Amino acid sequence: MSTTKDFIIAQLKDRIAGYQAEAKEQTVGRVLKVSDGIALISGLSDAMMSEILLFKSGGQEIVGVALNLEENLVGAIILGEFTAIKEGDEVVCTKRILEVPVGSNLVGRVVDPLGVPVDGKGKIEAAKFYPVEKIAPGVITRASVKEPVQTGIKAIDAMIPIGRGQRELIIGDRQIGKTAIAIDTIINQKGQNMKCIYVAIGQKESKIANIVAKLEEAGAMAYTTIVLAGASNSASLLYIAPYTGCAMAEYFLDQGEDVLIIYDDLSKHAVAYREISLLLRRPPGREAYPGDVFYLHSRLLERACKLNTDFGGGSITALPIIETQAGDVSAYIPTNVISITDGQIYLEPDLFYQGQRPAVNAGLSVSRVGSSAQIKAMKKVAGKMRLEAAQYRELAAFAQFGSDLDEDTRKKLERGKRLYEIFKQDQYLPVPVAKQVLIYYCLINGYIDDVPVEKTHEFEEGLIKYADLNNQALTLIAEKKELTEEVETEIKKVAEDYKATLDYLIK
Amino acid sequence: MKISARQYAESLAQAISASSDADVKVALDNFAKIMLENRDLNRRDEILAVFSQIWDQAQGELAAEFTGARAVSDQTKTEVAEYLKAKTGAKKIVLTEKVEADVLGGFILRYEDKVIDASLKRSLGDLKNEMNK
Numbered sequence: 001m002s003t004t005k006d007f008i009i010a011q012l013k014d015r016i017a018g019y020q021a022e023a024k025e026q027t028v029g030r031v032l033k034v035s036d037g038i039a040l041i042s043g044l045s046d047a048m049m050s051e052i053l054l055f056k057s058g059g060q061e062i063v064g065v066a067l068n069l070e071e072n073l074v075g076a077i078i079l080g081e082f083t084a085i086k087e088g089d090e091v092v093c094t095k096r097i098l099e100v101p102v103g104s105n106l107v108g109r110v111v112d113p114l115g116v117p118v119d120g121k122g123k124i125e126a127a128k129f130y131p132v133e134k135i136a137p138g139v140i141t142r143a144s145v146k147e148p149v150q151t152g153i154k155a156i157d158a159m160i161p162i163g164r165g166q167r168e169l170i171i172g173d174r175q176i177g178k179t180a181i182a183i184d185t186i187i188n189q190k191g192q193n194m195k196c197i198y199v200a201i202g203q204k205e206s207k208i209a210n211i212v213a214k215l216e217e218a219g220a221m222a223y224t225t226i227v228l229a230g231a232s233n234s235a236s237l238l239y240i241a242p243y244t245g246c247a248m249a250e251y252f253l254d255q256g257e258d259v260l261i262i263y264d265d266l267s268k269h270a271v272a273y274r275e276i277s278l279l280l281r282r283p284p285g286r287e288a289y290p291g292d293v294f295y296l297h298s299r300l301l302e303r304a305c306k307l308n309t310d311f312g313g314g315s316i317t318a319l320p321i322i323e324t325q326a327g328d329v330s331a332y333i334p335t336n337v338i339s340i341t342d343g344q345i346y347l348e349p350d351l352f353y354q355g356q357r358p359a360v361n362a363g364l365s366v367s368r369v370g371s372s373a374q375i376k377a378m379k380k381v382a383g384k385m386r387l388e389a390a391q392y393r394e395l396a397a398f399a400q401f402g403s404d405l406d407e408d409t410r411k412k413l414e415r416g417k418r419l420y421e422i423f424k425q426d427q428y429l430p431v432p433v434a435k436q437v438l439i440y441y442c443l444i445n446g447y448i449d450d451v452p453v454e455k456t457h458e459f460e461e462g463l464i465k466y467a468d469l470n471n472q473a474l475t476l477i478a479e480k481k482e483l484t485e486e487v488e489t490e491i492k493k494v495a496e497d498y499k500a501t502l503d504y505l506i507k
Numbered sequence: 508m509k510i511s512a513r514q515y516a517e518s519l520a521q522a523i524s525a526s527s528d529a530d531v532k533v534a535l536d537n538f539a540k541i542m543l544e545n546r547d548l549n550r551r552d553e554i555l556a557v558f559s560q561i562w563d564q565a566q567g568e569l570a571a572e573f574t575g576a577r578a579v580s581d582q583t584k585t586e587v588a589e590y591l592k593a594k595t596g597a598k599k600i601v602l603t604e605k606v607e608a609d610v611l612g613g614f615i616l617r618y619e620d621k622v623i624d625a626s627l628k629r630s631l632g633d634l635k636n637e638m639n640k
Contacts, residue, residue: 012638016634016638018637023624026622027620027621042620043620044620045619
């Protein structure tokens with residue numbers, strides 16, 4: 001017992017000896033006005049842009065960030081409990097830009113936009129602090145996107161492939177499976193050498209609790225960090241949340257690792273920024289958003305990148321999510337983000353209610369850089385799939401008018417039906433790329449033409465199970481990553497063998 | 508165009524600096540007239556506050572506030588004033604003294620929007636934070 005006491009005393013003595021009292025000159029200001037998470041402060045002539053300001057109110061220190069620097073005034077957002085701040089309170093400059101803890105200790109945790117854990121698993125010892133706002137990597141440091149991100153979603157990996165370092169927008173109405181795509185993608189990153197960061201902006205905390213539970217169940221929290229700015233947080237926290245997530249991603253980027261970051265969703269982020277801007281009396285523009293709302297998202301998404309090997313070779317892949325109102329993609333924020341990103345996955349309500357889930361619209365969804373990142377085998381089987389899928393939907397609408405169609409059209413329609421059946425996929429069940437290649441190979445080579453449409457799903461499951469047990473095809477595809485003759489014969493063999501066991505084929 | 512308080516104050520300072528007492532009276536009358544014309548009379552407090560700042564600056568005057576736990580000797584005050592003169596380049600320091608038992612020991616010096624806090628209260632607070640780490 002006495003040893004612990006002595007130890008504590010020695011420690012205290014050390015601390016006291018190491019402490020140096022010094023008087024520093026500080027720049028102070030006084031709060032002129034507080035409202036809804038915004039404060040106007042007089043004085044503070046030395047304040048810098050996005051500098052941390054400390055509000056000394058009622059014996060506690062509340063953090064704020066300078067956002068408006070005017071002649072006699074500083075406008076600041078308050079990151080914390082702003083009800084304690086009163087008019088006339090003292091505010092001190094800290095000469096530090098807003099920064100958050102980063103490092104591998106954050107993996108598996110749920111944190112708020114300031115890096116403070118909110119999952120009740122104890123304190124986080126941060127390796128480093130990174131500034132929240134950072135200029136995106138320049139031209140010299142970048143490389144072209146060439147490695148794939150396997151989402152595990154058949155429709156996306158085939159038609160709208162995503163590469164490491166790409167920014168792919170997920171866009172659609174509410175309740176249509178946008179988050180589901182993001183979560184499935186995270187789950188599928190297991191063993192793919194990828195860190196994941198999920199930034200929840202203005203989401204219901206119950207939804208986040210569900211997501212965390214699902215990710216834990218799937219073992220995906222082992223490589224995932226969740227940055228949570230819930231619906232009950234102030235607009236200022238919502239505003240910095242995506243930048244915080246990106247700073248955490250940049251730590252792994254600097255270690256040469258690949259990171260997947262999901263911003264769910266940026267429409268709420270824009271709304272939070274609009275709130276802040278209007279309270280700071282910046283002039284409103286279209287839809288009352290401030291003039292720099294484009295820069296708000298472009299500077300965030302530009303930080304997603306693929307670095308070349310001289311700079312570590314890491315990457316940040318960004319999947320921003322935008323919620324549209326009644327399918328209106330031509331609103332202000334959707335058009336902005338569409339133009340910033342390298343493509344979009346458009347989810348359509350009609351498809352969703354027809355039972356086509358994920359409800360990916362093949363015609364309006366594109367990936368501008370991803371096809372160079374597909375593995376060779378996938379590229380070969382899925383090359384023209386997007387076109388075919390889009391054509392099928394047009395043809396199907398047209399075919400409703402006439403009954404006698406020529407053989408070619410009929411065949412196309414039949415195959416299209418089966419293709420769309422294959423695109424259907426349940427939530428939380430991502431499909432590895434080798435299995436996707438197998439099923440697509442069977443489709444384009446006509447092995448599924450004599451399977452009844454309503455049995456397609458059953459056939460697919462059976463075939464994969466059969467191949468898993470009896471055949472080398474899947475391991476070969478995963479190993480070789482291209483369709484050599486050997487692989488093709490193996491696939492053909494498994495398809496024929498499996499079909500020989502079936503009794504529901506159309507004769 | 509709206510004229511800012513600073514613009515008013517600067518022009519007033521310009522008009523009355525280096526002029527005789529009689530001229531100052533005329534200048535002030537004219538200034539009041541302009542304010543009336545522009546319907547800015549209700550902003551006079553704001554304008555006057557900025558004016559006194561500008562005037563002090565032009566005259567090399569600097570207002571400072573010295574807070575201690577006890578009243579201090581005149582010698583200390585002159586030393587503080589000399590220190591501020593050397594630091595800011597002001598010609599004259601107007602030092603107001605405040606006694607606050609809360610400070611415990613040492614002093615807090617405020618001028619412009621700067622604070623030099625060498626109080627015992629802050630040191631103890633810092634020490635507490637340091638030990639809590």
